Amino acid sequence: MLLAACRTAAVDPPDAAPSPQASAEPAPLANVTTAATGTGTESAADARPPAEPLRGDRSVAADTPREVRELGGKEPRADSRELAGYSMQAVLHAGDGPPAPKGPEVNVPAIDASRRKLEARIAIEASQTRARFVFSGGFVLPQGTELRSRVDRWGELLLLPDQGTYRIAEQGALRALLGERRLDVAPLSPAEIETPGEGARRLNLRTRRVDVTTRAAKATLELAAFAGAGDGGDLVCRFLLDLVDAAPSPAVCSTDEVPLHAELHWTTQGALFFDVTSITRRPDLPVADMAAPPATASFTAEPLPESSGETLLARNELASLRTAAVDVPPTGPRDAQPPAPDAGMTLVNAGDELRVAWIDGVPAAWVAPGARITLPSLLRGRYTVQWRTFLGDAWDAPQTVTVPGESVTGKEASAK
Numbered sequence: 001m002l003l004a005a006c007r008t009a010a011v012d013p014p015d016a017a018p019s020p021q022a023s024a025e026p027a028p029l030a031n032v033t034t035a036a037t038g039t040g041t042e043s044a045a046d047a048r049p050p051a052e053p054l055r056g057d058r059s060v061a062a063d064t065p066r067e068v069r070e071l072g073g074k075e076p077r078a079d080s081r082e083l084a085g086y087s088m089q090a091v092l093h094a095g096d097g098p099p100a101p102k103g104p105e106v107n108v109p110a111i112d113a114s115r116r117k118l119e120a121r122i123a124i125e126a127s128q129t130r131a132r133f134v135f136s137g138g139f140v141l142p143q144g145t146e147l148r149s150r151v152d153r154w155g156e157l158l159l160l161p162d163q164g165t166y167r168i169a170e171q172g173a174l175r176a177l178l179g180e181r182r183l184d185v186a187p188l189s190p191a192e193i194e195t196p197g198e199g200a201r202r203l204n205l206r207t208r209r210v211d212v213t214t215r216a217a218k219a220t221l222e223l224a225a226f227a228g229a230g231d232g233g234d235l236v237c238r239f240l241l242d243l244v245d246a247a248p249s250p251a252v253c254s255t256d257e258v259p260l261h262a263e264l265h266w267t268t269q270g271a272l273f274f275d276v277t278s279i280t281r282r283p284d285l286p287v288a289d290m291a292a293p294p295a296t297a298s299f300t301a302e303p304l305p306e307s308s309g310e311t312l313l314a315r316n317e318l319a320s321l322r323t324a325a326v327d328v329p330p331t332g333p334r335d336a337q338p339p340a341p342d343a344g345m346t347l348v349n350a351g352d353e354l355r356v357a358w359i360d361g362v363p364a365a366w367v368a369p370g371a372r373i374t375l376p377s378l379l380r381g382r383y384t385v386q387w388r389t390f391l392g393d394a395w396d397a398p399q400t401v402t403v404p405g406e407s408v409t410g411k412e413a414s415a416k
Helices: 108-117 174-180 232-243 315-319 411-415
Strands: 067-069 076-078 082-093 120-127 130-136 146-150 156-159 165-169 192-198 208-213 217-225 257-266 271-286 309-311 345-350 355-359 362-367 372-375 381-388 399-403 405-410
Touching (some): 108 315, 120 232, 120 271, 146 232, 174 232, 217 232, 232 257, 345 355, 345 381, 381 405, 399 405
Parallel strands (some): 345 405
Antiparallel strands (some): 067 076, 130 146, 146 156, 156 165, 208 217, 345 372, 355 381
C-alpha cells in the first residue's frame, strides 16, 4: 500500500505516438450492467460503458476483472491476475495557517517537520477501468482509509482500515466525507464547462486546462495525456468534480488523460488545491488491490464510527513545538467561563460542523461538533490557533492562546 508521498517528481513520460487505447472501449468487467447512466451526462458518442449509481443501502456484486488491455497492447488478456495502469502520489492542501508567535523558544524546525508530516497525501492507483485512493497524513479520516471506484458505477466504495467492511459513498458524498466524516449526499448542480486552452507545465509535461463552475466552487483542472491510461484518469476527475458538487461529464476528462493539478475556489471563501507530485507507469497493479468491492470485504450500511476528535500529532511532537516552557501572566478567569486547564490546551468546538485546529500553522487536531479534547503535552507559553474546515471553505480569525488555556470555536466563541 502506497501511503507516503514521493519526495521527487518522478514521471514516466507518455508515449510520443497516439495511444492505441485512445479510441478503444475499456475492457469488459465481470459484472458490468447494461442499465442507463443515472446522471444523463454521457452522449451517444462517448465510448465509456453505461454506468449505474451506487446506493448506500445496497451491496455491490463481486468484482472480478475478466480482461485487461495492456499498456501499448492491441488485444486484451483474459483471466488476468494483474492490471496495467499508473501509480500516483498526490497532495491536497488548503493553504498555510498563521505562523507561530515570535520568541526564542519557538522551535521552527519541529514546526516545519510537523507540517510536512501532516500534509494530506493521497496514493492513487488507476487502471484503465478502476481507481484506488488511499489517504494518509492530515485527513480527518483514519490513516489508510480507501476509496475505490469503477467506470461502470457512479460513486465510490469506502473502506476503513482493519474493519473488513465497505460502505457506499454515493455521488455527492465526498465533500461531507472528507470534511465531516459523514456520508451525507449533496445534490449535484449543473456545471458550466469551458476549455480555455493550454495549462501550465506539470511534471515537465504539457497540460490542457478545463474550467468547471458550479454553485459550490469554480474549479480549474489541468490534464496531461498518458498513453494507456484509459478511463483511470477520468475516475480521478470524478473524485475532484464530486468535491464541487458537479456531475461527472465526458467534456472534462477524455480517455488517456490524467488530472495533474486542480484548484477548487469555494464560493464561500478559501480554496483547495490538488497536485500530483509523481506518476509512474505500472504494468502490474494487483487485481485484489483494485477490486471494488474487495473479495474479502462485506457490505455495511452503518454510519462511520463516531469520535469526539483526534490529536494528529504525538505527545512528544506537540511538546517539541517549543524548546522550553515560558510562563505567561494569566489573563484572569472570565465571567461564566470554566477555569483554564492545569496543563496543555483544551480545544472546544461549540459549532455544528467538524473543525480542524491549526496550531502555529500545523493542523494539529480535529474536533467534532459539540465536543472538546485536550492536548496536555503542549508546553507553557503562547501559541497561534486558527480553526478551519478541512476543505478550507470556512475559518475563524487567528487567536493567540496562552497555555495552560483553551481555544473555542463556534457559538460560544462568537458570544464572547
